[in-house]
Amino acid sequence: MAKVRVSSLAKEFGMTSKELLDHLAEMKIPAKSASSALEDAYVSMVKKKLAPVLEARAAEIEAQKQAEKEAAEREEAEKAAAAEAERIEAERRREEERRLSQAAMAAEEAARAAAAEAERAERERAAEAARQAELEAKRRAVPASDSGSRFRSLLDQIAQQEVVLKEKKEAETKKKADADAPRAERGRGRKSDRRGGAAAESAASAPRSRRSNSAPVVPAGMDVPAPEKAGRGGKKRRGGQQADQHNDHYSRMAREAEEYSRERVLEEARAAVEEASRESTGRRKKRKEKREREAAQMREEKKIEEALAQGVNPEDLDAVRVSQGVTVQELAEALDVSPNDIIKRLFLLGTPLTMTQSMSDDLVELVADDLGRQIKIVTPEEENTFSFYDDPKDLKPRPPVVTVMGHVDHGKTSLLDAIRHTGVATHEAGGITQHIGASQVMINGRQITFVDTPGHEAFTAMRARGAKITDVVVLVVAADDGVMPQTVEAINHSKAAGVPIVVAVNKCDKPDANPDRVRQELVEYGVIPEEWGGQNMFVNVSARQKTGIDDLLETILLQADVLELKANPDTFASGYIIEAKLDRGRGPVATVLVNRGTLHVGDTLVAGMSYGRVRAMLDQHGNNVKEAKPSDAVEILGLNSVPAAGDEFRVFEDERDARDLAEQRSLKARIEEQNKVKHVTLETLFSEMSENELAELNLVVKADVQGSIEALADALGKMDQSEVRINIIHSAVGAISETDVVLAAASNAIIIGFGVRPQGKARDLAEKENVQIKTYSIIYKAIEDIDAARVGLLKPTEEEVRTGEAEVRETFRVPKVGLIAGCMVTEGEIERTDSVRVVRDGVVVFDGSFASMRRFKDDVKSVKAGYECGLGIEKFQDIKVGDILEAYKVVEVARTE
Numbered sequence: 024m025a026k027v028r029v030s031s032l033a034k035e036f037g038m039t040s041k042e043l044l045d046h047l048a049e050m051k052i053p054a055k056s057a058s059s060a061l062e063d064a065y066v067s068m069v070k071k072k073l074a075p076v077l078e079a080r081a082a083e084i085e086a087q088k089q090a091e092k093e094a095a096e097r098e099e100a101e102k103a104a105a106a107e108a109e110r111i112e113a114e115r116r117r118e119e120e121r122r123l124s125q126a127a128m129a130a131e132e133a134a135r136a137a138a139a140e141a142e143r144a145e146r147e148r149a150a151e152a153a154r155q156a157e158l159e160a161k162r163r164a165v166p167a168s169d170s171g172s173r174f175r176s177l178l179d180q181i182a183q184q185e186v187v188l189k190e191k192k193e194a195e196t197k198k199k200a201d202a203d204a205p206r207a208e209r210g211r212g213r214k215s216d217r218r219g220g221a222a223a224e225s226a227a228s229a230p231r232s233r234r235s236n237s238a239p240v241v242p243a244g245m246d247v248p249a250p251e252k253a254g255r256g257g258k259k260r261r262g263g264q265q266a267d268q269h270n271d272h273y274s275r276m277a278r279e280a281e282e283y284s285r286e287r288v289l290e291e292a293r294a295a296v297e298e299a300s301r302e303s304t305g306r307r308k309k310r311k312e313k314r315e316r317e318a319a320q321m322r323e324e325k326k327i328e329e330a331l332a333q334g335v336n337p338e339d340l341d342a343v344r345v346s347q348g349v350t351v352q353e354l355a356e357a358l359d360v361s362p363n364d365i366i367k368r369l370f371l372l373g374t375p376l377t378m379t380q381s382m383s384d385d386l387v388e389l390v391a392d393d394l395g396r397q398i399k400i401v402t403p404e405e406e407n408t409f410s411f412y413d414d415p416k417d418l419k420p421r422p423p424v425v426t427v428m429g430h431v432d433h434g435k436t437s438l439l440d441a442i443r444h445t446g447v448a449t450h451e452a453g454g455i456t457q458h459i460g461a462s463q464v465m466i467n468g469r470q471i472t473f474v475d476t477p478g479h480e481a482f483t484a485m486r487a488r489g490a491k492i493t494d495v496v497v498l499v500v501a502a503d504d505g506v507m508p509q510t511v512e513a514i515n516h517s518k519a520a521g522v523p524i525v526v527a528v529n530k531c532d533k534p535d536a537n538p539d540r541v542r543q544e545l546v547e548y549g550v551i552p553e554e555w556g557g558q559n560m561f562v563n564v565s566a567r568q569k570t571g572i573d574d575l576l577e578t579i580l581l582q583a584d585v586l587e588l589k590a591n592p593d594t595f596a597s598g599y600i601i602e603a604k605l606d607r608g609r610g611p612v613a614t615v616l617v618n619r620g621t622l623h624v625g626d627t628l629v630a631g632m633s634y635g636r637v638r639a640m641l642d643q644h645g646n647n648v649k650e651a652k653p654s655d656a657v658e659i660l661g662l663n664s665v666p667a668a669g670d671e672f673r674v675f676e677d678e679r680d681a682r683d684l685a686e687q688r689s690l691k692a693r694i695e696e697q698n699k700v701k702h703v704t705l706e707t708l709f710s711e712m713s714e715n716e717l718a719e720l721n722l723v724v725k726a727d728v729q730g731s732i733e734a735l736a737d738a739l740g741k742m743d744q745s746e747v748r749i750n751i752i753h754s755a756v757g758a759i760s761e762t763d764v765v766l767a768a769a770s771n772a773i774i775i776g777f778g779v780r781p782q783g784k785a786r787d788l789a790e791k792e793n794v795q796i797k798t799y800s801i802i803y804k805a806i807e808d809i810d811a812a813r814v815g816l817l818k819p820t821e822e823e824v825r826t827g828e829a830e831v832r833e834t835f836r837v838p839k840v841g842l843i844a845g846c847m848v849t850e851g852e853i854e855r856t857d858s859v860r861v862v863r864d865g866v867v868v869f870d871g872s873f874a875s876m877r878r879f880k881d882d883v884k885s886v887k888a889g890y891e892c893g894l895g896i897e898k899f900q901d902i903k904v905g906d907i908l909e910a911y912k913v914v915e916v917a918r919t920e
């Protein structure tokens with residue numbers, strides 16, 4: 024089967040390998056690193072699961088690109104508009120200045136010309152007056168009776184002189200006027216050119232105006248001395264009046280020109296100011312908008328940073344938050360739309376639901392998308408986490424919390440024992456260490472808390488639920504065995520959690536121990552000894568001989584110092600449940616690890632769906648303690664139910680709040696339980712097929728031998744697949760594991776087991792996820808079922824019902840009877856008439872019936888869970904301690920048709 028590397032798949036998805044690995048971990052798909060290869064089945068499962076993520080991401084990238092492009096275009100357009108506006112403004116200013124200076128010059132010129140003309144006219148008037156006076160005096164001096172020739176000739180002489188003088192003066196005046204006029208007229212000419220000014224027009228005579236209309240500036244200017252011409256054609260005695268008129272005319276003209284230009288200037292200036300202020304208001308507005316945009320962007324970036332710091336998807340911050348499994352009505356309320364609107368959309372999506380029906384994640388997202396709203400579906404895990412903020416000044420150093428991990432049999436338990444012994448020996452001599460899932464040891468007056476996680480999976484599961492419990496991982500590697508698969512797994516888990524690794528090279532007492540080889544091998548996995556320039560501290564130890572233990576503890580403390588671990592002890596406690604169980608005498612008992620605040624007896628807390636007042640608190644030695652500080656692990660009594668390992672706990676000030684929250688969570692869990700997604704089963708395949716046009720039957724096949732898988736694949740290949748395509752999405756030898764169930768749930772597959780059984784929590788998970796597990800011991804029966812299901816003929820006429828389970832604790836050989844298994848019934852109620860399967864390490868080793876069932880010396884018909892009994896199995900003498908006896912009945916099921 025073709026395999027795809029995580030790195031190439033990540034590349035294909037456009038995400039980092041780390042991101043993809045996180046998704047894989049969430050899906051419980053075993054992949055350790057970017058170079059891990061994934062089977063086809065997993066790849067298609069991942070693709071299916073991540074399809075919405077990938078689509079959303081692609082859409083987002085596209086939208087982002089588009090937005091960036093638009094923003095760039097907008098910016099470009101704004102820039103161009105601003106440049107254009109600036110250019111126009113500069114142009115306008117230049118033009119304005121030019122106009123102002125021209126107007127001012129013209130006004131000045133006109134005023135000067137008028138003044139000069141007035142002065143000249145005044146002078147002339149005075150001279151004329153003087154001359155007239157002189158002439159009159161002369162006339163008066165000649166006697167009236169003397170009319171002789173001498174007097175007449177004298178008068179003629181005077182008259183002649185007068186004519187010559189006048190002509191001379193006229194010539195002078197004309198010359199002067201000719202010299203002055205072009206200057207004054209230039210100013211007027213410009214004004215009249217620009218605006219056809221009234222002043223210039225009033226200053227010019229009609230014919231002159233006509234000529235000035237067709238002629239250029241200078242000829243028009245030549246006409247300026249018109250008053251002089253009028254003067255010449257007028258009577259001499261009107262010369263003084265004429266000059267006055269000239270004077271008035273020019274001053275009026277100058278005044279008018281000045282007033283006109285002042286008004287124009289003022290008007291234009293006002294308009295310019297108004298325009299400028301309008302533009303500057305526009306610019307101010309633009310600047311304000313830009314500032315606001317920048318501030319919003321900064322706020323957005325800060326929000327994103329904070330979200331990332333809290334491990335939250337920044338996109339989810341603005342989204343409307345709804346709980347997983349939200350009902351139509353609740354969603355409508357959350358989105359503030361009418362429920363009918365949602366019902367209508369659901370109907371159009373082909374999924375009619377009523378107000379109170381719960382919606383799947385996909386539907387919620389589709390509807391929200393349809394409504395153009397962003398939505399964040401809050402999973403129960405997310406709902407059950409709390410977030411806190413501590414002022415840095417309230418933080419105080421806290422002890423490190425350590426987890427020991429490593430390959431099976433490399434000595435984790437022995438090392439923990441040796442460590443506990445050391446810690447206990449130094450401080451609690453004689454104390455008996457009891458198992459509470461965590462232990463605290465003291466070294467050099469400093470505390471270290473060790474948390475026992477039963478396996479790497481648990482570590483990851485806790486991490487997946489947001490439980491950040493471990494500060495340091497101690498990786499145990501046997502010096503005689505070196506790096507093994509689970510060692511690598513542990514490294515990957517630690518790295519994924521970002522927890523530093525301290526390596527304990529164990530079993531150094533063994534003759535074939537080779538600690539250096541361990542170092543060498545670990546380098547390949549990025550765990551490099553400090554002495555070789557790496558980041559990891561290595562310590563050689565022997566758990567058996569208890570050597571190097573102190574050194575290891577000191578190294579852990581050293582590593583902790585680097586981490587500068589701190590917490591606020593002076594607040595309400597919060598932390599995680601490490602282990603929890605129901606104790607017959609004491610009720611629910613939970614081991615909690617405090618990671619913030621101080622937990623006191625009497626405190627009320629909520630953990631997952633449980634709550635209660637801490638009735639008593641015990642340390643690892645079973646001593647009652649009154650309080651637990653950050654990094655302390657204690658057992659607590661007083662909860663109303665058993666919480667789950669990995670649940671976060673938090674102390675509440677008010678007991679009512681605690682109860683409300685716990686009850687709210689339980690209610691939600693019950694609702695979810697009711698609304699669980701139903702997966703396809705062989706019995707419902709055909710009906711689902713016709714309803715939803717399901718044309719595929721996905722199978723996960725697990726078998727005891729490879730041959731069975733091949734035989735099934737072969738037989739299925741020969742089936743008619745024109746209507747239903749049968750896909751074996753995953754097949755392997757071995758018991759049915761949780762991962763198989765996860766895979767089947769994700770791909771709507773049925774699990775087929777040949778001679779194998781569900782292992783560990785696989786059955787519970789399958790029940791929870793509604794995944795059908797069909798187990799067979801004969802291959803043709805499986806083929807028959809699948810074929811019947813394919814054509815819709817499979818009618819469940821017989822069904823296997825599990826009645827109970829017993830664990831073999833001891834075996835006895837009874838003469839004449841044979842081997843008897845001393846058992847404890849762990850589940851259900853086993854009846855003597857039941858069929859029984861013997862399951863060893865997840866594999867069915869025998870299928871038959873009971874030969875005997877006894878309690879003490881009596882034969883009994885049935886035994887309930889919690890009771891011991893002796894069981895004999897027909898024709899089977901190979902029972903071993905640890906075997907599981909699975910009792911079942913085959914019942915007739917009425918046909919549904």
Ligand SMILES: Nc1nc2c(ncn2[C@@H]2O[C@H](COP(=O)(O)OP(=O)(O)OP(=O)(O)O)[C@@H](O)[C@H]2O)c(=O)[nH]1
Nearest residue numbers: 430431432433434435436437529530533565566567
């Ligand atoms: N010689 C020697 N044997 C050791 C040492 N540490 C552990 N062992 C032995 O190795 C075997 C496995 O040790 P455990 O402590 O059970 O190993 P483990 O890693 O906890 O094993 P699991 O819990 O099954 O994963 C036991 O037989 C121990 O006695 C050691 O330092 N030296």
